[in-house]
Every structure is written in C-alpha cells, then in structure tokens.
Amino acid sequence: xxxxxxxxxxxxxxxxxxxxxxxxxxxxxxxxxxxxxxxxxxxxxxxxxxxxxxxxxxxxxxxxxxxxxxxxxxxxxxxxxxxxxxxxxxxxxxxxxxxxxxxxxxxxxxxxxxxxxxxxxxxxxxxxxxxxxxxxxxxxxxxxxxxxxxxxxxxxxxxxxxxxxxxxxx
Amino acid sequence: xxxxxxxxxxxxxxxxxxxxxxxxxxxxxxxxxxxxxxxxxxxxxxxxxxxxxxxxxxxxxxxxxxxx
Numbered sequence: 078x079x080x081x082x083x084x085x086x087x088x089x090x091x092x093x094x095x096x097x098x099x100x101x102x103x104x105x106x107x108x109x110x111x112x113x114x115x116x117x118x119x120x121x122x123x124x125x126x127x128x129x130x131x132x133x134x135x136x137x138x139x140x141x142x143x144x145x146x147x148x149x150x151x152x153x154x155x156x157x158x159x160x161x162x163x164x165x166x167x168x169x170x171x172x173x174x175x176x177x178x179x180x181x182x183x184x185x186x187x188x189x190x191x192x193x194x195x196x197x198x199x200x201x202x203x204x205x206x207x208x209x210x211x212x213x214x215x216x217x218x219x220x221x222x223x224x225x226x227x228x229x230x231x232x233x234x235x236x237x238x239x240x241x242x243x244x245x246x247x
Numbered sequence: 248x249x250x251x252x253x254x255x256x257x258x259x260x261x262x263x264x265x266x267x268x269x270x271x272x273x274x275x276x277x278x279x280x281x282x283x284x285x286x287x288x289x290x291x292x293x294x295x296x297x298x299x300x301x302x303x304x305x306x307x308x309x310x311x312x313x314x315x
Contacts, residue, residue, distance in 0.1 A: 207259070207260065207261065210261050211257055211259065211260075211261045214257055214261055214263065214286060215257055217285060217286075218255060218257075218282055218283070221281065221282050222253070222282060225278075225281060225282075227251075227253070236258070236259045237256050237257065237258045237259065238256070238257040239254065239255070239256050240253075240254070240255040240256075240257070241252065241253075241254055241255075242252065242253040242254075242255065242282075243250060243251065243252050243253075244250075244251050245248050245249065245250055245251070246248070246249050246251060247248055247249075
C-alpha cells in the first residue's frame, strides 16, 4: 500500500495572495490576520488565516463535494474548495514568478549601473594617473634643463606640451 | 655667442620627442641624454646634419680650460 500526498503551494506572501484573488475576481475583506472571502459555507465565510508563517484556508471540510449546499458561492467555476485553491495557487505562482523576474531585472540593472559607475571611476583614475605622469615628466625636464642653464618656455599645442629650452654658449 | 635650443614635445600619453638645434656633434646626444635619461627606452634616434659638424664650441671650451 502506498500513498502520494501533495500540498498546494504555501501562500506565504499576503500581497501576492491578494493579487491572486484580485486576478480571479474574488472579493475579500481583511480582518487582522485573516483574509475573509465571499465563499460562505455551512460555518460561514471561508477565509485565509495566517498560521505558522503561511495563509491556511479554513472551510467546512465537506465543502469539497461538488453537490455541497453553498450558502453563497460567488464563483461558479470553482465550486469545490480544491478547485478554488488550485486556481488561487495557479495565479499565486504566476504572480510569484513575475515578481522574481522583476526583482532579477532590477538586480541586473543595479549590477549594470554599479559596473558602469565602477568603469567610470576606473577611467577617471587612469586618466588622472596619465595626467599626473605627464606633468611629472614635464616638471623633471624643466628642472633638469634649468640646472643645465637653459631657459624654458612652455606652450600647449593640440594637447601636446611643447618646451623650448634655450641657452647661450660663449 | 651661440644659441643652443632643444625643442621637447610631450604628447598626451607622455611620449617625448626632442630635437636639438645649434648643438653640434655628439654633444647634442649628450644633452638629450642628460635631460631624458629617466624616461625609458628610446624608440629612435635620427641624427641631423649638425651631429656630423665639428664641435667647435666644445673644442674651444676644452682649449680654454687647458689654458686655465
């Protein structure tokens, strides 16, 4: 003898569960930790109650029969509790997947933005390194030239530094 | 009196081009070496006509130094 038991996806996220109900056009009321639906069985409104980190659906255990005498069943497509929960689960999982995709897209955008900023900073650093190096070269040449008796004229032409060193010998 | 000129061009990447004028013989290379010895390997050296001219100034200076 064997048995296979499957549970529905635990409805952990309230926001997504509400969105799933919205997508199925089910009306509900939120009362504290409860999401009270319009489905009314023998014991009253069926509801999702937040217990042990997930929303459990509370209902009359007999409400899974197709010929259950509903006091009020708003959605005729989902007469049994299991068909209702399957529909909610399907929407919940779809919304959950979309949310994950959106978060992944945002994460990728943020990574791209971080990488762009990092590359910009790297470019700035390399550019500053180059400018500092060229400046040091220029200053070294000017200093050496002056030590050797040259007068120095400096010009900048087309992004190039031109130094004219001159001295007179007798 | 002789005027000695060295024109130095440093491009945006730090590459240096230097040209002497009025410095004759090997002295022109010596002068450039003094200025540029710290700046890495030379890519090329092109000698101008002045390189092959006599170093009259240098020689004169040496003669004067000997007299002293």
